Amino acid sequence: MAKVKLLIAEDDVVIAQNLSFSLEEMGYEVCAIVSSGEELLLEVHKxxxxxxxxxxxxxxxxxGIDTAAMLSKSSKIPFIFMTALSDKETIDRAKQTNPHAYLVKPFDVRTLQSSIEVAIHNASLRQQLATAASTEPAPEPPANEAPANYLLHDTLFLKVRNRLEKVALGDIVWAEAQDIYCNIKTQQHLYLVSQSLKNLEQHLPNKDFMRVHRSYIVRLTAIEAIEDNNILISGKSIPIGNTHKDSLLKRLQIL
Incomplete structure (x- = not known):
């Protein structure tokens, strides 16, 4: 019988390792340990x-709450929160993501195992209910629901946690699809946003940006070299899709 496979997101190395050892002693398989939400969202599908x-x-x-909310949009993988925080504000935020269990530190091994079993049971039950209701039309989002990103002249405002961060379009060098969200890379930062690459493309000016692959958009002036079927930008190798190669070459001055 295959072991239940668990992924841990914990930024304290000692706590993460002790938790991993405890879980493996219980008979679970720990497939990965990550320290940030961004890393979890990039690795979870692997x-x-x-x-x-x-x-x-x-x-x-x-x-963890922001990460769980984004994880729920892209997968049906169940999740448990563990935290030393038990204040009402944190719990109210956590409840909005519909976690499958909630552990308050410190907890013992028996409580941990019980929470895992309950979470997996709840996930199975939710899946059965979702399957039974699959013939019903999906509810439409509220009409006044705000988008995750806002455009103002030559600037994007990216929603990061509880604030909007201003990013100049001229600072963006490439964007990469990650299921229903995407990475936006500037010279200084890497942003993970809850927008698809297709939606992002609509906000980027065609004269400056171009889709070169189904998973990538690049800023044309940021291209440093083209080698075989790859674009090099700031040390990153970006593949060129077959359907985009001719269009890309036509937009470049080649001597």
Whole structure:
């Protein structure tokens, strides 16, 4: 019988390792340990765990609650929150993501195992209910729901946690699809936003940006070299899709 596969998101190395040892002693398989929400969202589809255990306090710009909310949009992987925070505000935020269990530190091994079993059971039950209701039309989002990103002249405002961060279009060098969200790379930062690459493309001016692959958009002036079927930008190799190569070459001055 295959072991239940778990992924841990915990920014304290000692706690993460101790938790991993405890889980493996219980008979679970720990497929990966990450320290940030951004890393979890990039790695989760590689490992496809049966359950994710998230600390609410993580490295990076996404905390565990933000990460769980984005994870829910792109997968059906169940998740448990573990935290030393038990204040009403944190719990109310956490409840909005519909976690499958909630552990308050410190907890013992028996409580941990019980929470995992309950979470997996709840996930199975939710899946059965979703399947039974699959013939019903999906509810439409509220008419006044705000988009995740806002455009103002030559600037994008990216929603990062509870604030909007201004990013000049001229600072963006490439964007990469990550399922229903995407990475936006500037010279200084890497942003993970809850928008598809297709939606982002609509906000980027065609004269400056071009889709070169189904998973990539690049800023044309940021291209440093083209080698074989790859674009080089700031040390990153970006593939050129067959359907985009001719259009790209036509836009470049080649001597």
């Amino acid at each position: 490992y496809n765990p049966d359950l994710t255990i998230l600390d609410i306090t993580l490295e990076g710009k996404l905390d």
